Amino acid sequence: MATVLLTGATGYIASHTWLALWAAGFDVVGVDDFRNSSPQVLERLAELGGRTPVFERADVGDAAAVNALLDRHRIDATVHFAALKAVGESAEVPLAYYRNNLGGLFTVCEALRARRIGRFVFSSSATVYGEPERLPLVETSRVGATSPYGRTKLMGEQILGDLATADAGWQNAILRYFNPVGAHASGRIGEDPRGTPNNLMPYVSQVAVGRRASLSVWGNDYDTPDGTGVRDYIHVCDLAEGHVAAVQRLLDAPGSFTVNLGTGRGHSVLDVVAAFAAASGRAIPYEIRPRRPGDVAACWADPGLAEQLLGWRATRDLASMCADAWRWQSHNPNGYDT
Numbered sequence: 268m269a270t271v272l273l274t275g276a277t278g279y280i281a282s283h284t285w286l287a288l289w290a291a292g293f294d295v296v297g298v299d300d301f302r303n304s305s306p307q308v309l310e311r312l313a314e315l316g317g318r319t320p321v322f323e324r325a326d327v328g329d330a331a332a333v334n335a336l337l338d339r340h341r342i343d344a345t346v347h348f349a350a351l352k353a354v355g356e357s358a359e360v361p362l363a364y365y366r367n368n369l370g371g372l373f374t375v376c377e378a379l380r381a382r383r384i385g386r387f388v389f390s391s392s393a394t395v396y397g398e399p400e401r402l403p404l405v406e407t408s409r410v411g412a413t414s415p416y417g418r419t420k421l422m423g424e425q426i427l428g429d430l431a432t433a434d435a436g437w438q439n440a441i442l443r444y445f446n447p448v449g450a451h452a453s454g455r456i457g458e459d460p461r462g463t464p465n466n467l468m469p470y471v472s473q474v475a476v477g478r479r480a481s482l483s484v485w486g487n488d489y490d491t492p493d494g495t496g497v498r499d500y501i502h503v504c505d506l507a508e509g510h511v512a513a514v515q516r517l518l519d520a521p522g523s524f525t526v527n528l529g530t531g532r533g534h535s536v537l538d539v540v541a542a543f544a545a546a547s548g549r550a551i552p553y554e555i556r557p558r559r560p561g562d563v564a565a566c567w568a569d570p571g572l573a574e575q576l577l578g579w580r581a582t583r584d585l586a587s588m589c590a591d592a593w594r595w596q597s598h599n600p601n602g603y604d605t
């Protein structure tokens with residue numbers, strides 16, 4: 268069976284992808300330096316998968332460490348998750364974002380290319396589309412990221428495109444995620460943000476569990492059905508299965524591709540609040556605040572190309588995203604430090 272290298276392997280999306288790859292029969296080698304995740308994830312993966320994770324602790328920007336680990340393991344394909352991901356923080360420390368997100372990408376690609384391991388899956392984001400011209404977003408929609416973080420993703424896509432053009436042995440699967448939420452149905456792994464959550468669902472979860480007093484809803488005067496922002500939330504387990512399908516496609520057929528991974532449905536902030544309150548049985552107090560600069564009114568995917576190319580589509584609905592996020596949050600009120 269093929270072996271997949273996961274960078275950023277103990278992070279939120281990667282840990283769910285790790286389990287999905289195991290379930291599909293792949294072997295996995297994980298690498299992370301725990302800058303935004305916990306070593307506890309490895310114990311939970313062992314418990315859930317019934318096998319010992321193969322893991323290397325390293326900074327993917329460290330060429331010597333990346334080369335050494337590639338000398339130790341035979342790899343057939345890579346999924347490159349390792350990156351910093353906070354949009355607001357990226358505006359405060361842009362060089363740290365360019366250094367880590369692009370420097371890590373260069374280092375990993377150079378080491379892989381030297382070994383002719385050319386199947387590469389890249390964690391991109393709907394943020395590369397910036398302000399949508401029209402909805403739903405298709406892969407050919409205009410791109411134009413509006414933050415340093417978004418630009419690291421857009422530049423990453425462009426660098427990988429150049430690499431595939433220059434090298435017939437290099438094939439990219441560029442996956443543009445919409446809004447990943449939820450957790451594994453076991454409640455044993457999930458999203459564990461450090462400090463104040465940047466994203467809606469973990470914030471709502473922490474309000475529900477009593478860690479935070481109330482939710483700030485940034486604007487209720489957008490041109491959307493209830494005035495609050497609309498996003499395409501996708502269950503992290505659906506997203507994980509999308510990665511398995513992308514890896515399989517790279518193994519089965521030549522050629523690079525870029526696809527949206529979303530559900531094709533938008534939900535407003537107040538939809539999420541109501542669904543979470545129903546799933547948790549807890550009230551979610553919230554306050555309406557002014558719009559935040561840079562937020563778009565609405566954003567959702569046309570996921571048709573992913574279905575056509577990968578035979579994949581998201582199946583889990585908002586109620587199950589909230590139920591699974593709540594199980595994770597209520598069983599682990601302080602995340603992996605519980």
Ligand SMILES: NC(=O)c1ccc[n+]([C@@H]2O[C@H](COP(=O)([O-])OP(=O)(O)OC[C@H]3O[C@@H](n4cnc5c(N)ncnc54)[C@H](O)[C@@H]3O)[C@@H](O)[C@H]2O)c1
Nearest residue numbers: 275278279280299300302303304326327348349350390392
């Ligand atoms: N969560 C989202 O909303 C979202 C949306 C679109 C795209 N993405 C992208 O998906 C990927 C995974 O996101 P996530 O939400 O799981 O984030 P995460 O922070 O939970 O996972 C990223 C992991 O990468 C590790 N990492 C970062 N830099 C590293 C380095 N130099 N060396 C080794 N490890 C390093 C971190 O420790 C962390 O475990 C990222 O590339 C992110 O930009 C995330």
